[in-house]
Amino acid sequence: MLDLRWIRNHPEELKAAMKRRGADVPVDELIELDGRWREKLTLVERLKAERNEASEAIGRAKREGKDASEAIARMKEVAAQIKELDQEVAEMEARIKELLLEIPNVPHESVPDGASDADNVEVRRVGEPREFDFEPKPHWELGVSLDILDFERAGRVTGARFAFLKGLGARLERALIQFMLDLHTEEHGYTELWPPFIANADSMTGTGQLPKFAQDMFRLEGTDYYLIPTAEVPVTNYRKGEILDGASLPLYYTAYSPCFRAEAGAHGRDTRGLIRQHQFDKVELVKLVAPETSYDELESLVRDAESVLQKLGLPYRVTLLCSGDLTFSSAKTYDLEVWMPSYGRYVEISSCSNFEDFQARRADIRFRRQPGAKAEYVHTLNGSGLAIGRTVAAILENFQEADGSVTIPPVLVPYMGGRTKIEPPRE
RNA sequence: GGAAGGGUGGCCGAGCGGACGAUGGCAGCGGUCUUGAAAACCGCAGACGGUCACGCCGUCCGUGGGUUCGAAUCCCACCCCUUCCGCCA
Numbered sequence A: 001m002l003d004l005r006w007i008r009n010h011p012e013e014l015k016a017a018m019k020r021r022g023a024d025v026p027v028d029e030l031i032e033l034d035g036r037w038r039e040k041l042t043l044v045e046r047l048k049a050e051r052n053e054a055s056e057a058i059g060r061a062k063r064e065g066k067d068a069s070e071a072i073a074r075m076k077e078v079a080a081q082i083k084e085l086d087q088e089v090a091e092m093e094a095r096i097k098e099l100l101l102e103i104p105n106v107p108h109e110s111v112p113d114g115a116s117d118a119d120n121v122e123v124r125r126v127g128e129p130r131e132f133d134f135e136p137k138p139h140w141e142l143g144v145s146l147d148i149l150d151f152e153r154a155g156r157v158t159g160a161r162f163a164f165l166k167g168l169g170a171r172l173e174r175a176l177i178q179f180m181l182d183l184h185t186e187e188h189g190y191t192e193l194w195p196p197f198i199a200n201a202d203s204m205t206g207t208g209q210l211p212k213f214a215q216d217m218f219r220l221e222g223t224d225y226y227l228i229p230t231a232e233v234p235v236t237n238y239r240k241g242e243i244l245d246g247a248s249l250p251l252y253y254t255a256y257s258p259c260f261r262a263e264a265g266a267h268g269r270d271t272r273g274l275i276r277q278h279q280f281d282k283v284e285l286v287k288l289v290a291p292e293t294s295y296d297e298l299e300s301l302v303r304d305a306e307s308v309l310q311k312l313g314l315p316y317r318v319t320l321l322c323s324g325d326l327t328f329s330s331a332k333t334y335d336l337e338v339w340m341p342s343y344g345r346y347v348e349i350s351s352c353s354n355f356e357d358f359q360a361r362r363a364d365i366r367f368r369r370q371p372g373a374k375a376e377y378v379h380t381l382n383g384s385g386l387a388i389g390r391t392v393a394a395i396l397e398n399f400q401e402a403d404g405s406v407t408i409p410p411v412l413v414p415y416m417g418g419r420t421k422i423e424p425p426r427e
Numbered sequence B: 001g002g003a004a005g006g007g008u009g010g011c012c013g014a015g016c017g018g019a020c021g022a023u024g025g026c027a028g029c030g031g032u033c034u035u036g037a038a039a040a041c042c043g044c045a046g047a048c049g050g051u052c053a054c055g056c057c058g059u060c061c062g063u064g065g066g067u068u069c070g071a072a073u074c075c076c077a078c079c080c081c082u083u084c085c086g087c088c089a
Helices: A004-009 A011-021 A027-063 A069-101 A139-145 A151-157 A168-186 A201-207 A232-239 A291-312 A358-363 A388-398 A410-416
Strands: A121-126 A191-193 A198-200 A225-227 A243-245 A251-260 A279-289 A316-320 A332-340 A345-354 A366-368 A375-377 A379-387
Touching: A004 A011, A004 A027, A011 A027, A027 A069, A121 A291, A139 A388, A168 A191, A168 A251, A168 A279, A168 A291, A168 A379, A168 A388, A168 A410, A191 A232, A198 A201, A198 A232, A201 A225, A201 A232, A201 A358, A232 A251, A232 A279, A232 A358, A232 A379, A279 A291, A279 A388, A291 A316, A291 A332, A291 A345, A291 A379, A291 A388, A291 A410, A316 A345, A332 A379, A332 A388, A345 A388, A358 A379, A379 A388
Parallel strands: A191 A251, A243 A366
Antiparallel strands: A121 A316, A198 A225, A251 A279, A279 A379, A316 A332, A332 A345, A345 A379, A366 A375
């Protein structure tokens, strides 16, 4: 959510920003409504001041045993007027809030112009995609032949876009979760949280999934609870409604969670394999920081996520998203893309964003620089560190051998009970 | 699921129709004292919004309604927390 006062004073800047995003936002309606709201507000407030004064006089008169029935009768009318105006003001405020909640964040000045992912800017490449001297298999074929992935039975048990992991496949998933959490907590200074995997509508609004993206989530029938689409939701909202001690910043949190996404509108895309599932695992990184540090914190967040790929030995690149490809809440986003042989290209495996005060204003997370200082909104950031399912896919594909086996990256060997390879079952 | 109790400012905790934005304590800020600090004492201090205004006004005592000239205080509904019972991993 943007600051209404900023919008009031910078309507043209807002329009330009929305144009950069390709977002259609009723700025003029908002400005006009804001003007009428303030007029009406001033009016009711004047009446309320009158009422307060009169009520005090009535109280005084009664204590002195005087008759106040005339004033009471007059105030009864004022009260009726106030009630009516209050309702009008409340309706206007609700509409303003509604509009504000649907306006996306303003892209940072360092974000390049562009309409779609085709305009994203590659920042750097790390590692070389391997040259295979045999025909590499896609992970969905490898996984099935290794008997560690089972899409068919998952289709029967649940439906499309679900998978069973089996044997060393399940073990690999678990190993990756453990490895990433250990890395971020022990080497990067993040505090581990194990969050609720269900969050309420207020939290979903706090991070920006609601009100606009309800159709992307699974809602629990008859409740305002949703399966989380990412640990970003519970972890960012962890400090919701608080005024933090400035000395405690920056706060770094990491959390594992399964993620649930309805994938509405993705029919036909990435239908095979682990790339686009309704349920996947992810280790998430979240930061709450002082505003002036947030862009430095974004760079170090990207490095923390990258280090996972480096330690695993997976080739990847970093891209800077253009204005038209930014998600709703983000002011600036870097994507990490891992090399996926079956796709013959780099595939997103992490998205690292600075939301500035956009989420903090929605979730009401503030801090004081000094005791007694004015409360200010923190800046929030988050990034995947990493998406586990896609990491499994990348490991299977990039580290496959001609005999159909897969070599386990050395850093994972201790987490795999000392195993160095996943081999095809006999016969 | 049943019963009881409770949600008040950064924290703890009083208040239970009018003088309450709210006693008191802790933490905070300024000062007196002190070589310095501590202690003691004095004073200042909430959040949000409106307005050109460090002034003025309004709102805020879990949330939403209601009663009243006037609600933290009374009524209704809901949410959350605690304890006990039941059930369960």
